[in-house]
Amino acid sequence: MDFFKSGLKTVLGAPEPGHQPSGAEIVERLVDRVNNSTLLEDRRDACRALKAMSRTYRVEVGAQGMDTLKQVLELDRADNETINYALDTLNNVMSPTQFEEEENNPRVPMNIGEQFTEMFIKDHHNIQLVLDLLDEYDFRVRLSTVQLLTSLLTNRPKDIQEIILVKPMGVSKMMDLLGDTREVIRNETLLLLIKLTKGNANIQKIVAFENAFDRLFEIVSTEGYSDGGIIVEDCLLLMLNLLKNNSSNINFFKEGSYIQKMLPMFNTPEETEEAGWSPQKVSNVHCMLLIVRTLVSPSNSAQIITSCQKIMKNVGLLDALCNILMSSGVPADILTETINTVGETVRGEVTNQEFLGNVMAPSNPPRPAIVVLLMSMVNEKQPFSLRCAVLYCFQCYLYHNEMSQAGLVQTLLPSSTDMSCLTSGQLLCGGLFSSDVLSNWFSAVALMHGLIENPVQKEQLLRVLLATNIGSSPVSLLHQCTLLLQQTTKLKSKVALLMLLSQWMSHCPAAVAAFLRAPGGVGWLVAQTCANEHDDNEVLLQGLCALLLAICLHFNDDSVENYSKESLRQLLTKRIGLEVFSSKLSEVSRHELYNKAAKHPQLRAKLPADVLIDYEFCRLFKVLESVLIQSLSGPQQNGASSPAPERGSPDSGTLEQYKTLIRQQDARLQELMAQLEGLLQQNQSLQGALNDSLSANSLLKDENTLLKAQVSAAKSVPSGVQVPTPSQDDVRVEYEAKLQTLAAEVARLSSELKTSQEGQKSMGEELEKMRKDQDDLLELLADQDTKLNDYKLRLLSLGQAVDDDTPAPAQPPT
Amino acid sequence: MAYAYLFKYIIIGDTGVGKSCLLLQFTDKRFQPVHDLTIGVEFGARMITIDGKQIKLQIWDTAGQEAFRSITRSYYRGAAGALLVYDITRRDTFNHLTTWLEDARQHSNSNMVIMLIGNKSDLESRREVKKEEGEAFAREHGLVFMETSAKTAANVEEAFINTAKEIYEKIQEGVFDINNEANGIKIGPQHSTAGGAAGAGGAGAGGAAGGGCC
């Protein structure tokens, strides 16, 4: 402080004797000086002094100096030094980070930088002023401008992005800086662009249009690709921003032959293996892998995925990735991410899957890479994330590929000749029955993926026999699974086996029959379904058992005497009851991990505890759920009419009953629709009110900050003066009073806001409920419709005339 | 695929005149009957041959709606060609051409080739703008002119290819500085007299990895 004050004497003139000026006072005088001095030197000196004070007295400088500094940017453009001081001062005032100088100052609010940013950008012209300064070639000015923009973007990304987007050449100007030959500027510009492009597709496209990929690949290649420094990582992070969820840019990337340009990144020369990977190299390669995955992510459109996959194969990128997979000394993180990347690069693309299937590991004896990977998956000692990655990669390898599915099952069939070498199938069977729960789960799910939408392999897998004890006859794989299901005490294993069996037996009557013949299976499922525990996982288990039972019923070809379709149905209705049954079934999709799994094909588990449900299983469940319920309630509607109605008594009474029901439901539907409409309107007006009070609130906040700053400035004045002049006191009191009213107002508004938010929320919930009810009703309606038609047909076939406007399909009487 | 040159195009004009349809017809040979409003911009690409040379066209289809005008302005600089499109069945889209042209001239580099396109020529019965009017406007402002139909594909190829020819000629005449990428032109990775197009893939930058493609 003393240092400041002595330094400031020259700027401010000698202080009055006996008067120690406070910081706020000094700031005030400096601001005055910038405003009123006619000499450029004076203004420059004052700006320099303001900059020096802007860390310790951020609030004061910001509150009193903001407008003045903006003027400097406009009027003193000719003097780079002054401009530079002004920029740095603004940057300090709006900095997102807390300065050392203010750590112990309770008067500085945490988000002070953000608050000042908010004030600064209220006038969009200010951003234009800053953007204009990018044209200045001077090193200091350009650097400070870039840094200031970065601070602004850090504080209010969405707002600044929208402002810059509508400024003529706003984005283009920043892109030009990437070509600056001064490395410091180029590097700072990279950081700026990363912030600028985050989550804004329009800006991302402009940046790509401005040749960003060319520039970035030039930098990456001159910096030495993966061996380059952090600047390479920054380039890659920017690329990642440009591509993430931006199909237009992905298309551009693909069409611009940039996939080829990624190749050198993955060419790891053999010699460096021993030297190990530097942390920076790990980060660089990791980013590059993420870029590859962004291009072929399952969430992209199928067309983009396929064409990117083809290019990756053709230019040798897949090959390079597989090389990393098979080379030694690769850090575990990179290996894991490479496995995921290879998976997505082959997923659903037959040529690439075949390529992966033929990759051989340099082991002794040489083994297929797939087998080596699966060995890791069923090996307890491997890192968890690696094992998950292998499962995903293997799933991708099987995805939509009947050949690789057949290849897997083939390795388990008795005919498969070479028993000496280890195969995928053997590894999975081993894993299925191992004592390690995760191995059980991974193996069951992997095996299940070999069966998806593949009726042939479902039947083939039935032929698989396992030798158990020497002397006893071999048991089929399906029997063994059923046995294990009943014996194991571990939830994960049970769930995994139930998922496998569900996939296996759905659409496969032969598998259903085999299961029904296995001892104890049905009984166990019924008992589990009836269980009454309420723990989330237990409820899930009950649901899965219900699902498998329903599959046994629906895909039943009546070939097992004791468990024909009809007898199973009776068993279920008697022992469990229709309603209980369907409510148990519906519990499956309520489980937290089910919803997590349903989102993305890749299992995104951080911990073994997150592993429970598989994505493809969720898809199966979604398709089957309603079908199964229908088949369960089947022909026994209301328990009244038996499946074959007695001839001669197709009473038109029933028909009339249904018609009435439908009319009633129709009316109810209309009513609900009207209610929905009303609620929607109500919601809208609430939203409007909310927005109004929000903006009023923000206005008040600004005013409040400004006043606080002014009050603190005013407060500190008397401390320096012996006798406070009454006028100052008055002002202070007045300010404080005003502040209090404002604070009260803010509080009132916030509570108002809260109430209206709550109101809105409950409205939303109600709306959601109505929607659901409506859906249910619609479904019911459709159901009734079908039934009605059935009855009509039946009536017709019995020779009854149906007095209805809807023409029934013509059916020749037999 | 290797190319001798790469040209960047933009397509501009009022909303609903058929910009996206023109692009789709050119890149995918398809027609899209419903108006799928473009938000911001969309990218498309295709290879063509001029004078025995492979030329890659990179095309940015912009949104015609007023709200996106400032985004569109970011694309003028850096484009070598522009297709300025109006709808022959809607006179207002023709009347707005002056505004579009002013915008384009103000923000683009002076050598940008502009092709004026009267689209929807298949809707003769609903025509509001005579072909002669389009020709006159083009003559007056020094543009190339063509009527097209994105629906029947009439003249669509020609519109894109003639624009490229115009740019190509300017290059031959030395009007364009082809080393300045801000002009929307790039020289291909290996600037040879376009060999077998099927074989070579794009070579890696930096020259080190020249060969290993396809």
Ligand SMILES: Nc1nc2c(ncn2[C@@H]2O[C@H](COP(=O)(O)OP(=O)(O)OP(=O)(O)O)[C@@H](O)[C@H]2O)c(=O)[nH]1
């Ligand atoms: N008959 C006919 N209809 C066309 C033709 N070209 C486009 N259309 C129709 O015109 C409508 C608008 O076409 P778009 O290509 O989406 O229009 P746009 O210019 O891209 O519009 P914005 O994206 O809003 O700027 C669509 O319904 C098209 O089917 C044409 O040549 N003939």
Ligand SMILES: [Mg+2]
């Ligand atoms: Mg469009």
